[in-house]
Amino acid sequence: MKLLILIIALSSAVLAGSYGKGDVAPVTDELYKKECGSCHFAYQPGLLPSNAWNKMMLNLGDHFGSDASLAKEDYDSILAYLNKNSAEKFANYKRSAKILNSLKAKEVPESISKTPYMIKKHREIRENLITQKEVKGLFNCIACHTTAEKGIYSERDIRIPNFGRWED
Numbered sequence: 001m002k003l004l005i006l007i008i009a010l011s012s013a014v015l016a017g018s019y020g021k022g023d024v025a026p027v028t029d030e031l032y033k034k035e036c037g038s039c040h041f042a043y044q045p046g047l048l049p050s051n052a053w054n055k056m057m058l059n060l061g062d063h064f065g066s067d068a069s070l071a072k073e074d075y076d077s078i079l080a081y082l083n084k085n086s087a088e089k090f091a092n093y094k095r096s097a098k099i100l101n102s103l104k105a106k107e108v109p110e111s112i113s114k115t116p117y118m119i120k121k122h123r124e125i126r127e128n129l130i131t132q133k134e135v136k137g138l139f140n141c142i143a144c145h146t147t148a149e150k151g152i153y154s155e156r157d158i159r160i161p162n163f164g165r166w167e168d
């Protein structure tokens with residue numbers, strides 16, 4: 001009897017742990033949230049490998065057609081934060097590992113939505129649901145993933161505007 005209780009206690013602890021952990025590590029840096037979350041939500045660093053963040057940070061003056069330049073001090077701090085928390089560092093988070101594993105050996109992706117894993121995961125969504133004005137593009141994760149800011153991208157939390165829940 002005691003053993004049974006122990007087993008139940010242990011397995012629920014394991015389940016709670018794996019649920020609470022989410023898909024990628026949530027953003028913890030306030031400066032990053034402020035500077036890199038003003039035009040779009042602050043993407044978790046664990047969504048890209050460091051080589052991709054470094055490449056993006058080299059050209060903030062022409063960041064997808066926008067000027068996202070930073071003061072030197074903020075730049076250094078954000079670059080360090082991204083490198084410390086990139087996908088390689090969080091390979092124990094399910095989605096970081098899958099994004100990494102989908103890349104070829106020397107591949108440096110231009111964006112999160114252009115990684116092979118993301119393309120594969122979103123290829124069944126009708127194009128007009130992605131381009132509609134309430135979403136604009138795949139870059140706008142929070143338009144469909146209601147818990148994206150917590151680093152949780154599970155299917156049960158998806159609500160696509162003008163479509164609703166996603167059921168496979």
Ligand code: HEC
Binds near residue numbers: 037060065112113137
């Ligand atoms: C001035 C507005 C602006 C700021 C500030 C800004 N971005 Fe962006 N960012 C954009 C735009 C515009 C896009 C392109 C969206 C699209 O695909 O049309 C983008 C796209 C991205 C993407 C690719 C999303 C995808 O589709 O995978 C990443 C990653 C990103 N930004 C990271 C950052 C980081 C890191 C910072 C802070 C250093 C930052 N952004 C600051 C405007 C901004």
Ligand code: HEC
Binds near residue numbers: 142143166
């Ligand atoms: C137009 C709505 C929409 C946008 C925008 C969007 N997603 Fe998704 N995403 C979905 C849907 C729907 C699925 C489930 C697809 C399937 O299972 O066939 C999904 C699946 C995923 C999955 C896999 C979840 C699982 O349980 O397998 C991840 C991770 C993910 N999206 C991350 C992102 C990120 C990061 C962004 C932004 C760069 C993003 N998504 C933008 C709708 C969207």
